[in-house]
Amino acid sequence: MLPEEELARLLPNLEKVTLTLGQSLSESGRQMSHVYFPLDSIVSLLCVMENGASTEIAVVGHEGVVGVSLFMGGKTTPSRAIVQSAGQAYRLKGQLLKNEFYRAGPMQRLLLRYTQALLTQMAQTAVCNRHHNVDQQLCRWLLLSIDRLPGDKLVMTQELIANMLGVRREGVTEAAGKLQRAGLISYHRGHITVIDRPGLEARVCECYAVVKLEYDRLLNHHEVM
Amino acid sequence: MLPEEELARLLPNLEKVTLTLGQSLSESGRQMSHVYFPLDSIVSLLCVMENGASTEIAVVGHEGVVGVSLFMGGKTTPSRAIVQSAGQAYRLKGQLLKNEFYRAGPMQRLLLRYTQALLTQMAQTAVCNRHHNVDQQLCRWLLLSIDRLPGDKLVMTQELIANMLGVRREGVTEAAGKLQRAGLISYHRGHITVIDRPGLEARVCECYAVVKLEYDRLLNHHEVM
DNA sequence: CCATTACTGTACGCTAGCGCACACAGGGCT
DNA sequence: AGCCCTGTGTGCGCTAGCGTACAGTAATGG
Numbered sequence: 001m002l003p004e005e006e007l008a009r010l011l012p013n014l015e016k017v018t019l020t021l022g023q024s025l026s027e028s029g030r031q032m033s034h035v036y037f038p039l040d041s042i043v044s045l046l047c048v049m050e051n052g053a054s055t056e057i058a059v060v061g062h063e064g065v066v067g068v069s070l071f072m073g074g075k076t077t078p079s080r081a082i083v084q085s086a087g088q089a090y091r092l093k094g095q096l097l098k099n100e101f102y103r104a105g106p107m108q109r110l111l112l113r114y115t116q117a118l119l120t121q122m123a124q125t126a127v128c129n130r131h132h133n134v135d136q137q138l139c140r141w142l143l144l145s146i147d148r149l150p151g152d153k154l155v156m157t158q159e160l161i162a163n164m165l166g167v168r169r170e171g172v173t174e175a176a177g178k179l180q181r182a183g184l185i186s187y188h189r190g191h192i193t194v195i196d197r198p199g200l201e202a203r204v205c206e207c208y209a210v211v212k213l214e215y216d217r218l219l220n221h222h223e224v225m
Numbered sequence: 226m227l228p229e230e231e232l233a234r235l236l237p238n239l240e241k242v243t244l245t246l247g248q249s250l251s252e253s254g255r256q257m258s259h260v261y262f263p264l265d266s267i268v269s270l271l272c273v274m275e276n277g278a279s280t281e282i283a284v285v286g287h288e289g290v291v292g293v294s295l296f297m298g299g300k301t302t303p304s305r306a307i308v309q310s311a312g313q314a315y316r317l318k319g320q321l322l323k324n325e326f327y328r329a330g331p332m333q334r335l336l337l338r339y340t341q342a343l344l345t346q347m348a349q350t351a352v353c354n355r356h357h358n359v360d361q362q363l364c365r366w367l368l369l370s371i372d373r374l375p376g377d378k379l380v381m382t383q384e385l386i387a388n389m390l391g392v393r394r395e396g397v398t399e400a401a402g403k404l405q406r407a408g409l410i411s412y413h414r415g416h417i418t419v420i421d422r423p424g425l426e427a428r429v430c431e432c433y434a435v436v437k438l439e440y441d442r443l444l445n446h447h448e449v450m
Numbered sequence: 451c452c453a454t455t456a457c458t459g460t461a462c463g464c465t466a467g468c469g470c471a472c473a474c475a476g477g478g479c480t
Numbered sequence: 481a482g483c484c485c486t487g488t489g490t491g492c493g494c495t496a497g498c499g500t501a502c503a504g505t506a507a508t509g510g
Binding site: 358359392393395396399413414 | 475
């Protein structure tokens with residue numbers, strides 16, 4: 001989405017890395033050395049509490065960047081970034097991104113619009129956690145995930161999904177069972193395949209659409225302010 | 226917190242306005258004409274759903290600004306901003322803030338750090354909605370509110386608090402009753418007085434401290450990156 | 451090939467919070 | 481005074497999700 005000039009300046013510094021499932025890109029309160037631009041991987045931003053319970057507050061895929069705190073000026077965040085789906089990503093030294101950011105050009109505007117989209121995703125996650133049941137939240141989570149993946153399959157155990165959603169594993173089993181019996185997904189020991197995407201969209205709560213529309217609005221056109 | 230030069234440039238354009246309880250500063254999807262810097266007032270950012278249910282996703286007081294979407298580049302947000310506690314605020318034409326922002330000076334860095342603090346508050350709200358009970362959330366809400374007010378009193382009915390927290394009014398009645406019987410607050414027809422602040426802090430969940438520490442870290446020193 | 455581990459399904463009692471209904475009191479109004 | 485409206489307290493049945501326990505089955509590894 002960047003003009004050639006910016007892209008040319010950045011490309012030599014982008015390093016392609018492989019992210020493995022469960023890998024931590026950022027720990028609470030620790031400064032990241034690099035920012036990551038997922039390609040076909042997905043990264044979850046998690047809040048972990050003192051007792052170990054966790055909740056996903058946002059998910060980042062090829063549309064975004066992990067490490068906004070580096071250019072936002074805070075350096076650290078109180079959340080963790082965990083690879084939710086293995087794959088490739090570009091990474092870039094934090095200082096280089098910051099330099100680019102402070103050129104105050106298209107890259108800065110893009111990063112800021114992305115950060116605003118992230119704000120919306122977090123806000124909607126808060127609402128969803130409050131008002132919607134596990135079934136709907138699972139649908140939202142599945143849709144947000146496969147939107148960020150090339151195919152319709154994802155590798156993820158119910159245990160991990162439960163950690164992301166901040167619910168019991170058994171709750172996920174039940175919700176996933178319903179979806180499977182309804183023929184919307186097939187679930188097999190850590191491998192999920194989405195069979196009927198429109199069916200999922202029919203069951204999901206409004207939160208998914210709110211987030212998706214906002215991402216489209218903010219990121220899917222090259223308009224310069 | 227700004228150097229004199231920046232302050233001198235902004236001051237003539239700041240307009241002092243009175244915000245009344247319940248006033249809307251921003252509607253979902255509408256562009257704001259001004260940004261607001263609360264002085265002794267408090268503004269709640271709310272997500273409102275299709276069925277009318279709502280949830281507060283963040284609270285803004287004298288430490289912050291209402292309308293980050295104006296400089297983040299998105300122009301609008303899918304949330305509402307409602308005055309939760311009447312009082313004074315400065316307002317500033319959106320375009321003037323944007324101009325100041327794009328001077329890429331101390332004001333930009335400050336606004337970005339504030340936005341990051343807002344991110345943290347939203348994230349923690351999402352976690353709190355998931356994992357903590359109404360009692361704890363009420364304590365968090367009370368503390369976040371009186372931190373942003375000059376005294377120890379706030380004007381707020383249980384009905385409105387329920388809307389903020391996204392719970393039933395009766396749930397708030399019950400939780401507030403416990404706090405009152407414990408001698409931590411006194412509640413009288415829409416007038417709350419905090420009597421024992423340390424007592425509240427002892428009951429609140431960790432979410433309050435996480436948010437408070439992050440605000441302090443990001444905003445309470447003049448360090449320039 | 452067997453043992454172990456990891457993942458999924460199911461059951462059961464418990465609790466927090468919901469939806470609803472209603473009683474009661476303060477405070478302002480005519 | 482009487483009245484209404486607003487705000488608060490309470491009770492009751494219901495449900496979603498929790499905690500816990502355990503069974504069954506696929507993958508894995510020696």
